[in-house]
Amino acid sequence: MRFSMLTASAVALIAVAATSAQAQTTLTIGTVNNSDMIRMQGLTPEFEKAHPDIKLNWVTLEENILRQRVTTDIATGGGQFDVMTIGTYEVPIWAKQEWLKPLDGLGDEYDVDDLIPAIRSALSNDGKLYAAPFYAESVLTLYRKDLFEKAGLTMPEKPTWDFIAEAAEKVTDKDAGVYGICLRGKPGWGENMGFLGNMAREFGANYFDADWKPQFESEGWKKAVTLYVDLMTKYGPPGAASNGFNENLQLFGQGKCGMWIDASVAASFVTDPKQSQVPDQVGFGAAPCGIEGCPNDGFNWLWAWSLAIPNSSQKAEAAQTFISWATSKEYLELVAEKEGWANVPPGTRTSLYENPKYTEAAPFAGATLNAIQHADPSPTDDKPYYGLQFAAIPEFQGLGTAVGQQMAAALSGSTSVEQALSQAQAIATREMTRGGYIKN
Amino acid sequence: MARNVSTGRKIGTTALAWFVGLVIFFPILWTFLTSFKTELQAISIPPVFVGFDWTLENYQTIQTQSNYFHFMANSIYLSLGSTALGLIVAVPAAWAMAFSPTKRTKDILLWMLSTKMLPAVGVLIPVYLMFIKFGLLDSRLGLIVVLFLINLPIIVWMLYTYFKEIPGEILEAARMDGASLRKEITQVLAPMAVPGIASTVLLNVILSWNEAFWTLNLTTSNAAPLTAFIASFSSPQGNFYAKLSAASMLAIAPILIVGWFSQKQLVRGLTFGAVK
Numbered sequence A: 001m002r003f004s005m006l007t008a009s010a011v012a013l014i015a016v017a018a019t020s021a022q023a024q025t026t027l028t029i030g031t032v033n034n035s036d037m038i039r040m041q042g043l044t045p046e047f048e049k050a051h052p053d054i055k056l057n058w059v060t061l062e063e064n065i066l067r068q069r070v071t072t073d074i075a076t077g078g079g080q081f082d083v084m085t086i087g088t089y090e091v092p093i094w095a096k097q098e099w100l101k102p103l104d105g106l107g108d109e110y111d112v113d114d115l116i117p118a119i120r121s122a123l124s125n126d127g128k129l130y131a132a133p134f135y136a137e138s139v140l141t142l143y144r145k146d147l148f149e150k151a152g153l154t155m156p157e158k159p160t161w162d163f164i165a166e167a168a169e170k171v172t173d174k175d176a177g178v179y180g181i182c183l184r185g186k187p188g189w190g191e192n193m194g195f196l197g198n199m200a201r202e203f204g205a206n207y208f209d210a211d212w213k214p215q216f217e218s219e220g221w222k223k224a225v226t227l228y229v230d231l232m233t234k235y236g237p238p239g240a241a242s243n244g245f246n247e248n249l250q251l252f253g254q255g256k257c258g259m260w261i262d263a264s265v266a267a268s269f270v271t272d273p274k275q276s277q278v279p280d281q282v283g284f285g286a287a288p289c290g291i292e293g294c295p296n297d298g299f300n301w302l303w304a305w306s307l308a309i310p311n312s313s314q315k316a317e318a319a320q321t322f323i324s325w326a327t328s329k330e331y332l333e334l335v336a337e338k339e340g341w342a343n344v345p346p347g348t349r350t351s352l353y354e355n356p357k358y359t360e361a362a363p364f365a366g367a368t369l370n371a372i373q374h375a376d377p378s379p380t381d382d383k384p385y386y387g388l389q390f391a392a393i394p395e396f397q398g399l400g401t402a403v404g405q406q407m408a409a410a411l412s413g414s415t416s417v418e419q420a421l422s423q424a425q426a427i428a429t430r431e432m433t434r435g436g437y438i439k440n
Numbered sequence B: 001m002a003r004n005v006s007t008g009r010k011i012g013t014t015a016l017a018w019f020v021g022l023v024i025f026f027p028i029l030w031t032f033l034t035s036f037k038t039e040l041q042a043i044s045i046p047p048v049f050v051g052f053d054w055t056l057e058n059y060q061t062i063q064t065q066s067n068y069f070h071f072m073a074n075s076i077y078l079s080l081g082s083t084a085l086g087l088i089v090a091v092p093a094a095w096a097m098a099f100s101p102t103k104r105t106k107d108i109l110l111w112m113l114s115t116k117m118l119p120a121v122g123v124l125i126p127v128y129l130m131f132i133k134f135g136l137l138d139s140r141l142g143l144i145v146v147l148f149l150i151n152l153p154i155i156v157w158m159l160y161t162y163f164k165e166i167p168g169e170i171l172e173a174a175r176m177d178g179a180s181l182r183k184e185i186t187q188v189l190a191p192m193a194v195p196g197i198a199s200t201v202l203l204n205v206i207l208s209w210n211e212a213f214w215t216l217n218l219t220t221s222n223a224a225p226l227t228a229f230i231a232s233f234s235s236p237q238g239n240f241y242a243k244l245s246a247a248s249m250l251a252i253a254p255i256l257i258v259g260w261f262s263q264k265q266l267v268r269g270l271t272f273g274a275v276k
Helices: A001-021 A036-042 A042-051 A063-076 A090-094 A117-122 A144-152 A160-169 A192-202 A219-233 A244-252 A267-271 A315-327 A328-337 A356-361 A365-373 A396-412 A417-433 B008-035 B056-067 B067-101 B104-118 B121-136 B140-165 B168-176 B181-191 B195-211 B226-231 B243-260 B263-271
Strands: A024-033 A054-061 A083-086 A132-137 A139-146 A180-182 A255-261 A284-287 A303-308
Touching: A001 A315, A024 A036, A024 A063, A024 A255, A024 A315, A024 A396, A036 A054, A036 A328, A036 B056, A042 A054, A042 A315, A042 B140, A054 A063, A054 A315, A054 B008, A054 B226, A063 A083, A063 B121, A083 A090, A083 A315, A083 B243, A090 B140, A117 A132, A117 A356, A117 A365, A132 A315, A132 A365, A139 A144, A139 A160, A139 A267, A139 A365, A144 A160, A144 A284, A160 A180, A160 A219, A160 A255, A192 A396, A219 A396, A244 A255, A244 A267, A255 A267, A267 A284, A267 A315, A284 A365, A303 A315, A315 A328, A315 B195, A356 A365, A396 A417, A396 B056, A396 B168, B008 B243, B056 B243, B067 B104, B067 B140, B067 B181, B067 B226, B104 B140, B121 B140, B140 B195, B195 B243, B195 B263, B226 B243, B243 B263
Parallel strands: A024 A054, A024 A083, A180 A255
Antiparallel strands: A083 A303, A132 A303, A139 A255, A139 A284
16 A cells, blocks of 8 residues: 555656656747846746746847847747847837737736836837837936036036036046047947937937938038037047947046946946946936927937847747746846845836835936936827837838948048038938838 | 078067067957956056956856856867868869869869858858758757858868879879779878878868857857857947957867967968978
């Protein structure tokens, strides 16, 4: 009797083990290398403990390689990835192409209404969510409090470009190796155009008007680019035409920039003593505006690294379980518990910004939330596309980079601002006509 | 017969050779030094040369972040596999072209080389679709075949030039003595062409080891070699130079060591046939 009981339970155990081994699903997740993602990889065991039937397989690649790799796979239906990391640029385009599965199984606990509305709208198409935000960013004016104090300057709540120009002049001390302002100059749709597209918006100009006609020769673009080149030539670091986000991060971290207007995620790097020589001296201002009265609403940029499921994945259910975990409130708490509140991925959930523990640990929280809340990427009457610092159409990558090269040429002085903008207009008009947006 | 060269000139040439050597070697040296710095030191201006606190932190981080040995094993499989496959096809091909050329041999050689002129990305989608069809995505076998094919023209060309140096009369004599075709190739031709074959093998192993387009585009994780390992340490937002340098050092270390030990063979093979 005893023996048969033992045998029976052993058989049962083996059966359970066998089925669980059989049912185990391995998810392949394509991602970029940034500190929040690396942190999540480190927390893999926590997820696998809670979901023993799912195993995670991380594939980390350089951003551009990942984009190319994932696009090839998704366009050919290769099915190599079950979850992928994409940005707000890709989501509207890919959702429209029916390349992504709608995320309708995130679970009751997920609280989708807690996602910051601007982000949720950026990741939805026809009211359906196609990607879940992992971390999001907008734009901030980072400045050196000590240098501002020395120059007798106070950062206004809503700085104007006139103020920025004045401050750049006062703070610059080239003999001491301090440059008043550092901005992106490296050509690329996600590099200098990310900044300049946003700056042009601050002067009231978009990439295209309601009829998809490029706007590079409009007043707003002229004002923005003229000021940009002027500021960078007078008060910027040498060789600025090859500086991107990372180069400026280094310059600012070494105390060589008075101001730096860039993605809000920069705030967490420059306040980290391990990565910056001026961690205690950084102030956070709003993005500047160029129009009288400063109607700041909707003028900020918006970007969210998000998790989505390609249509070719055979493991959509498990993939949704993972995405639900990775972008949940519980995940934020888990990171806080293991690594501290300052390391929680920012910008996605309203509840995070209501949590005093977070706002205390992250001095830039208020400025970041404010910037994100004022960013609405939806199309409007005079702007037919999704996106603020980019236009979410497939042609934009190529077009934006070609225009970016013209802007870098203007910055380095090899061409004039007028020439660069008229070249940009010509390039963009040709591409948009070829793409069928402009009808002859 | 050696020429008489003045001591001054000797010193001059030696100094110049050292200088050029150092310039060429400098990027590797700099990567090596950077891999032992902290991220802050790695980007500091003016750059620090040796006077920094050496740290193994980057190597440690890399180990915890990804499994180096998995990537390295794949690199070894891919480079050796594709080279072995290449030799099996290229030795008979080069033998035929060198010893029984026809009117069209030169054209065929040139045509083969012309496939190298096509930008790889132009055939990415067709190759990708074939890989899906045959279930070869992210498999070592699929990549070995691709690497073998892209390097094949180079292997054939190299072997062809080495074989051309071997007098046809020797093979004829062997044939007169009754050697079979197989014996002719394995016992007469191959031993004489060893330096050439050795340098072909080395060069192809290096080329396959460093190949970064197909290995990145056709793999995800199972078959991903060291190129994917390096690519995973470049970061769009944040400092990464020290960690990337450490990853690069780990990726090139095996091939650097192999290259170091086989230097003599490599140089002899590469200049073989050039000097008469």
